[in-house]
């Protein structure tokens with residue numbers, strides 16, 4: 001059991017800093033306390049691993065921003081889709097030849 005500076009059982013947290021992305025450490029369980037205990041769980045990573053993780057994090061964040069933007073605009077695109085369907089339906093109905101409509105209605109009865 002690892003105990004922090006203020007005497008509580010330390011908890012395992014994950015660092016997301018640029019120097020130690022994804023590296024686990026022991027920290028104080030009290031959020032925002034003045035106890036600045038830090039004990040590394042994982043060994044430090046080589047520079048190349050850090051660069052790769054940071055690159056992947058940037059990609060994930062970029063994809064997340066695109067998804068958020070799409071979800072934000074989705075209701076607007078649904079409205080556009082409905083409008084396009086209504087316009088297409090009206091166009092089809094108004095462009096039909098009256099004799100075609102007559103033959104269609106006569107074929108079912």
Ligand SMILES: [Zn+2]
Nearest residue numbers: 004006028035
């Ligand atoms: Zn503490």
